[in-house]
Amino acid sequence: MSKLKLASYWAAACGGCDVAILDINEKILDLAEVADIVFWPVALDFKYADVEAYADGYIDVCLFNGAIRNSEGEHVAKLLRQKSKVLVAFGSCAIWGGIPGLANFKRRDDILNRVYIESDSTQNPERIYPQTKYRVPEGELELPEFYKDVKCLADVVDVDYFMPGCPPTAAQIWAVIQVIASGNLPPKGAFIGCSNKTLCDECEREKTGKKVKKFYRPYEIIVDPKKCLLEQGLTCMGPVTRAGCGNQCTSANQPCRGCYGPVDGVIDQGAKYISALASVVDAGTPEEADRIISGIVDPAGTFYRYGLPGSLLRRAK
Amino acid sequence: MRRYQLMKKVLEQLGVEDGRVRLEWISSAEGTKFAKVMTEFTEQVRQLGPFKRDQKAAAGGEG
Amino acid sequence: MKRVTIDPITRLEGHGRIEIFLDDAGAVENCYFQIPELRGFEKFCEGRPAEEVPQIVSRICGV
Numbered sequence A: 001m002s003k004l005k006l007a008s009y010w011a012a013a014c015g016g017c018d019v020a021i022l023d024i025n026e027k028i029l030d031l032a033e034v035a036d037i038v039f040w041p042v043a044l045d046f047k048y049a050d051v052e053a054y055a056d057g058y059i060d061v062c063l064f065n066g067a068i069r070n071s072e073g074e075h076v077a078k079l080l081r082q083k084s085k086v087l088v089a090f091g092s093c094a095i096w097g098g099i100p101g102l103a104n105f106k107r108r109d110d111i112l113n114r115v116y117i118e119s120d121s122t123q124n125p126e127r128i129y130p131q132t133k134y135r136v137p138e139g140e141l142e143l144p145e146f147y148k149d150v151k152c153l154a155d156v157v158d159v160d161y162f163m164p165g166c167p168p169t170a171a172q173i174w175a176v177i178q179v180i181a182s183g184n185l186p187p188k189g190a191f192i193g194c195s196n197k198t199l200c201d202e203c204e205r206e207k208t209g210k211k212v213k214k215f216y217r218p219y220e221i222i223v224d225p226k227k228c229l230l231e232q233g234l235t236c237m238g239p240v241t242r243a244g245c246g247n248q249c250t251s252a253n254q255p256c257r258g259c260y261g262p263v264d265g266v267i268d269q270g271a272k273y274i275s276a277l278a279s280v281v282d283a284g285t286p287e288e289a290d291r292i293i294s295g296i297v298d299p300a301g302t303f304y305r306y307g308l309p310g311s312l313l314r315r316a317k
Numbered sequence B: 001m002r003r004y005q006l007m008k009k010v011l012e013q014l015g016v017e018d019g020r021v022r023l024e025w026i027s028s029a030e031g032t033k034f035a036k037v038m039t040e041f042t043e044q045v046r047q048l049g050p051f052k053r054d055q056k057a058a059a060g061g062e063g
Numbered sequence C: 001m002k003r004v005t006i007d008p009i010t011r012l013e014g015h016g017r018i019e020i021f022l023d024d025a026g027a028v029e030n031c032y033f034q035i036p037e038l039r040g041f042e043k044f045c046e047g048r049p050a051e052e053v054p055q056i057v058s059r060i061c062g063v
Ligand code: SF4
Pocket: A199, A200, A201, A203, A204, A205, A207, A227, A228, A229, A230, A231, A236, A237, A238, A239, A250, A255, A256
């Protein structure tokens, strides 16, 4: 059998997903036994022109990380879709927008102003913004168009599998690579490298059904290392977050931030969490409930930390 | 009720004005109340006009 | 005039492109470095709780 052809690409991403692939450490050598990497900007010097020259479907599996922020991201997504048999939305940015998706809380023009005009380290008295086309004496230069909204990979191309995490863990990546190499792929559209239980189902912290009288910010409380963080008044997203990360945050006394997204069947993780949180608020009257809820300083930013572009509302007004 | 209170806070941050969301308990025996609430609420939303995105800076994340 | 495009620049975090223009003798006449990517952390960190910021800005670069 000929070797698998793998690609990995980043759109609006931080590179953490690419480094997570490298975190499989010496197993990268085993990977090299079964696969040839044919495009991977963080690690290898292939150009877009190389990818354009590949036949359609030449790449067996492309792991695509990062959100779609501009026309270049969309263009490369379409190119890689055409050249790949299997396209995986790899990491939370590609699936729901992730941290770059927080930009959907802001307006495009305000972002551009802040970055190119107002920021303290910028001197731009002529108020020059990036142009999609710019004439220089030698010819014309082009830049991608910065979109109004951050989009998810599946908004611009057909996606075969979804692998959540910010970033996906190295252990899960290795497990998925083995599955890919074996050829036993799950049905299209499946979430891979994760479980379909919630983090709470896999969490070993002691739950007593205690309700919450007050929500705390992390610096206001020293947590009990054995007890459920939510019951202690921290906004742990465990009840609405897919397991598979190995409970990294909760094991370190940190509330889950929700990076693995919702489990199958839940359309909107933030909305689901509103439900989950409301059911633990211990209030006799609406006024008391309001006081307790007000202890959550930034509810929208907390509940839609990784997923505003992929949520029902998609962006703030 | 708590769910509603929390949801309203989130929607406000996302720029959905207060007047667009309302919770009422109306039993099947309270036809007149239902009609009254619906008329009122329709009028209120009409006055707010269509929900336009990108009209003003998003309140989300501002506090 | 000949144009050499290096796209993308590889083995670093982020997106970059270099456009090099050569004169008829093949010497570099001019060279432009372009950054085609922007995410806008400068803006979307505004108004967020202080304790969130370290966790958000760690996603500026994960390499
Ligand atoms: S809410 Fe958080 S701490 Fe509590 S059981 Fe679920 S995951 Fe564990």
